[in-house]
Amino acid sequence: MSGGRVLLAEFADPETLLDAARRAREAGWRGLDAHVPFAIEGLADALGLGGTRIRPAMLLGGALSGAFVYALQWYSAVLDYPVNSGGRPLHSWPVFLIPAFEAVILGATLTGILAFLVSTGLPRLHHPAFAAHGFARASQDRFFLAVADPAVDAARLAAALDGLAPLSIREVG
Amino acid sequence: MSSPPALPGAAAWLRAHAAWLCLGGIAAAGLLVLWGLAAPRVALGGLLAGLLFWLGIALGAYALLAVHALTGGRWLAAFFPVLAAAVVTLPVFALFALPLLLQADAVWPWVGDPGAARHPDVARWYLNLPGFLTRGAVALAGWSLLGLLLVGSGARRPGLGAAALVFHAVALSALGLDWVLSLEPAFHSTAFGMWLGVLQLLAALAWCALLETEPAGTRGKAGDLAQMLMAAALGAAYLGFVQYLVVWYGNLPHKTEWYLERMALPWLPMEVASLGLAAILPVLALLPAVTRRSPRALAWVGAGVLVGVLLRLLWLVGPGFGPLAVLSGLLGTVAVGGIWLGLAGGPIAARLTQEMRHGT
Numbered sequence: 117m118s119g120g121r122v123l124l125a126e127f128a129d130p131e132t133l134l135d136a137a138r139r140a141r142e143a144g145w146r147g148l149d150a151h152v153p154f155a156i157e158g159l160a161d162a163l164g165l166g167g168t169r170i171r172p173a174m175l176l177g178g179a180l181s182g183a184f185v186y187a188l189q190w191y192s193a194v195l196d197y198p199v200n201s202g203g204r205p206l207h208s209w210p211v212f213l214i215p216a217f218e219a220v221i222l223g224a225t226l227t228g229i230l231a232f233l234v235s236t237g238l239p240r241l242h243h244p245a246f247a248a249h250g251f252a253r254a255s256q257d258r259f260f261l262a263v264a265d266p267a268v269d270a271a272r273l274a275a276a277l278d279g280l281a282p283l284s285i286r287e288v289g
Numbered sequence: 290m291s292s293p294p295a296l297p298g299a300a301a302w303l304r305a306h307a308a309w310l311c312l313g314g315i316a317a318a319g320l321l322v323l324w325g326l327a328a329p330r331v332a333l334g335g336l337l338a339g340l341l342f343w344l345g346i347a348l349g350a351y352a353l354l355a356v357h358a359l360t361g362g363r364w365l366a367a368f369f370p371v372l373a374a375a376v377v378t379l380p381v382f383a384l385f386a387l388p389l390l391l392q393a394d395a396v397w398p399w400v401g402d403p404g405a406a407r408h409p410d411v412a413r414w415y416l417n418l419p420g421f422l423t424r425g426a427v428a429l430a431g432w433s434l435l436g437l438l439l440v441g442s443g444a445r446r447p448g449l450g451a452a453a454l455v456f457h458a459v460a461l462s463a464l465g466l467d468w469v470l471s472l473e474p475a476f477h478s479t480a481f482g483m484w485l486g487v488l489q490l491l492a493a494l495a496w497c498a499l500l501e502t503e504p505a506g507t508r509g510k511a512g513d514l515a516q517m518l519m520a521a522a523l524g525a526a527y528l529g530f531v532q533y534l535v536v537w538y539g540n541l542p543h544k545t546e547w548y549l550e551r552m553a554l555p556w557l558p559m560e561v562a563s564l565g566l567a568a569i570l571p572v573l574a575l576l577p578a579v580t581r582r583s584p585r586a587l588a589w590v591g592a593g594v595l596v597g598v599l600l601r602l603l604w605l606v607g608p609g610f611g612p613l614a615v616l617s618g619l620l621g622t623v624a625v626g627g628i629w630l631g632l633a634g635g636p637i638a639a640r641l642t643q644e645m646r647h648g649t
Contacts, residue, residue, distance in 0.1 A: 175576070202540065210537050213530075 121289045122147075122244050123263040123273050124251070125282040130156045132280050133259035137162035139276050140263055147264030151245060151254040173231040174224040181223020186216040244289030258283070299588065300371070300500040307631045314627020321620050325388075329395045334610035335617025337389055337396060337468065339625040341602050342492075344382045345485075349493025350375040351432060352457055352486065354439040358450030364513045368497045375493070376436040378632050383429045385625050390422055397421075398609075399474050406474050416474065421467055428460035461486050472609045476547035478535075484528040491521035491567065492598045498591030501584045515581035518571050522594065526568035529601075550608045555615055559600045567597025 127133045133150060140148055141164045148163045150156075189212045193199075198206050233239070245251055245262060254260050261282075263273060274285050303310070325332035350372035357365040365372075394400040400421075403412035414420075435453040442449055462482030470481055494517050536544045551560060570593045580586040599622060607614035 171576075171578075204538075204540070210530075210534050214534070 121264070121266070121287060123268060123270060124151075124245060124248050124284075124286045124288060125261045125263075125273060125277055126250075126284045126286075127259040127261070127280070127282055128257075130159075130259055132282075133261060134158060134162050136261045136277050136280050136282070139280075140261060140273075143276055145263055145265040145268055147262075149262040149264070151251070151260040151262060153255050153257065153259075156259075168235065170228055170231045170235065174228040177227025177231075178220040178224030181227075182216045182220035184223075185219035186212055189215060247288040248286050250284075303500070303630060310627045311631025312627075314624050314629070314631060317620050317624035317627060321617065321624050324617060324620070328613075329392060331610050331613050331617045332621075333389060333392055333396045334606060334614045335619070335621035336385070336625070337621070338603050338606040338614070338618035339621025339623070340382065340385045340389070341468070341606065342599050342622055343625045343629050344379075344385075345489040345598065345602070346492045346496050347375040347379050347382065347436075348432065348457075348461070348486075349489035349491070350496075351379065351436050351439065352454070352490055353493055354436070355450045355453035355457060358439055358442060358446045359454065360450070361445035364517075368514070371497055371500050372493065373440045375496070376440050378629060379429070379436045380433040381629060381632060383426075383433070385628075386425065386429065390425060393418060393421065397471055399471060407477070411474075416467075416471055424463045424467055428464055431456050431460055457486070458482070461489075469605055472606065473547055473550075475543045478532045480528055480532050484525065484532065487521060487524040487528055488567075488598055488601065491518070491525050491571075491594060494518045494521055495571075495591040495594035495598070498587040499595065501588050512578070512581045515575045515587060518587075518590065518594070519575045522568055522571040526564070526572075551604060553608075555612055556604050556608055559604045559615075563597045563600035563604060565597070566593045567601060570594065570597070 125136060127136060130152065133152065134156065137148065137150060137159065141162065148165075150159055150163060152159070190207060193208065193212075194206045200206075245254075245260070248260075250258070251260070270285050270287050274282075277285070321332050321336060324335075353365065353368070353372055354376055389396060399405040399412060399416050400418055403409070403417070406412035406416045435449075435456060438449055439453055465482040465485045466477070469485070470477055494514065498514055498518060533548065536548060551557070571590050574586070574590050575581050580590070603615060603618045607618055610617075
């Protein structure tokens with residue numbers, strides 16, 4: 117996400133990328149990321165990425181939205197415009213529950229979409245990694261490890277990845 | 290042919306104790322028969338509740354196999370041995386239903402007194418003994434036959450799946466109305482068949498969770514079972530609540546009576562417990578990814594859901610028979626369950642796992 121310097125190491129298969137990610141993590145470097153064509157099991161752990169905070173955000177969004185809709189119904193039926201409808205209580209909770217439930221789903225979904233966009237920085241038109249030639253293959257058959265740590269340069273990265281035979285190591289940004 | 294893989298937890302226990310379960314079931318059935326000699330009505334009500342619970346698991350399994358035959362996908366593979374064993378033993382339930390069908394006048398009030406039906410025409414064209422017996426026989430025979438075809442096909446067969454589901458929808462609506470709702474003929478609800486169907490799906494999924502059917506390597510990774518459990522729990526809660534809502538809003542005496550009867554002791558605590566175990570527990574417990582992917586946690590949730598569904602069925606069937614129906618219902622559950630598990634969990638399941646290993 118930082119606009120600074122990024123080192124990219126390119127690999128031909130996901131297993132080697134996983135190894136590389138573990139080495140980079142063991143070296144204690146910060147700003148690790150990966151650009152890969154499909155989800156790779158264990159990659160988030162190998163990179164040391166924390167769990168996503170989208171779930172709690174969705175829970176909160178759903179709860180707030182449900183509470184709002186319930187309160188809205190309660191306010192309009194009990195305070196603002198009380199009507200005796202066949203002797204039913206003004207605070208008709210069985211009926212209020214249905215829109216409140218729907219609002220929980222809607223609120224949680226919208227919060228989820230929003231939280232996803234905010235947490236990933238989308239929509240964005242440019243990323244420093246795009247400058248690397250052949251980076252488009254990150255969406256096809258290449259696996260990129262990204263290191264955005266000011267303390268690391270191309271030589272240190274190459275030394276750390278010794279034996280893993282990266283296809284290329286480049287500095288962009 | 291390789292030997293069947295070691296089964297985890299509850300499934301292994303079931304298989305190892307199949308004979309004991311069967312004996313326990315027969316003993317409970319004997320007690321129920323003795324009870325039946327003294328008070329046939331309560332005992333038969335208990336048998337009905339027990340039958341509906343276990344038949345529900347088998348029918349939920351039937352519906353899942355039919356959905357899979359229609360839509361395909363890899364999600365079924367992990368549950369197939371358990372679901373298939375439940376489905377191929379569907380014919381056994383005809384045996385359990387026999388005492389009920391033979392003594393129908395002791396169970397359903399409209400059999401002896403056609404005036405109990407809502408309208409003379411209802412008794413004349415629908416709620417009469419010949420029609421009831423025919424519908425029951427056709428439903429059980431159709432489920433058994435289509436179930437065997439579904440298990441045999443294994444792979445994706447949209448035509449068979451569609452036919453099985455259409456039959457299921459009609460037969461289940463008839464079963465719900467005939468066997469459950471007509472216990473109190475003044476009450477009726479158009480969503481009842483659907484509700485029963487979703488409760489059965491929930492029970493079958495909970496059964497899979499309890500038995501930890503997924504193979505050790507991939508267990509819980511996809512989170513399929515947890516997601517289906519949650520969806521079924523929400524669906525069942527929603528349909529159950531919507532029926533209550535319509536009655537609450539309509540506020541008509543003959544319909545509210547059905548619910549008022551169920552708000553007395555001992556039924557109200559059962560309703561609350563069922564809501565907690567079969568609706569709130571699965572939805573809240575399966576929210577965090579940790580529990581969704583833990584087979585052990587899923588097994589506990591599955592056990593809770595099954596208890597919740599059982600309480601729900603006792604709550605549905607019992608009130609017409611009086612408070613003692615809770616006891617006879619539990620006895621009926623042990624009787625039907627023991628005998629059925631002795632068959633479905635034991636030899637038949639073992640045979641199926643071996644036969645299907647190369648097919649799936």
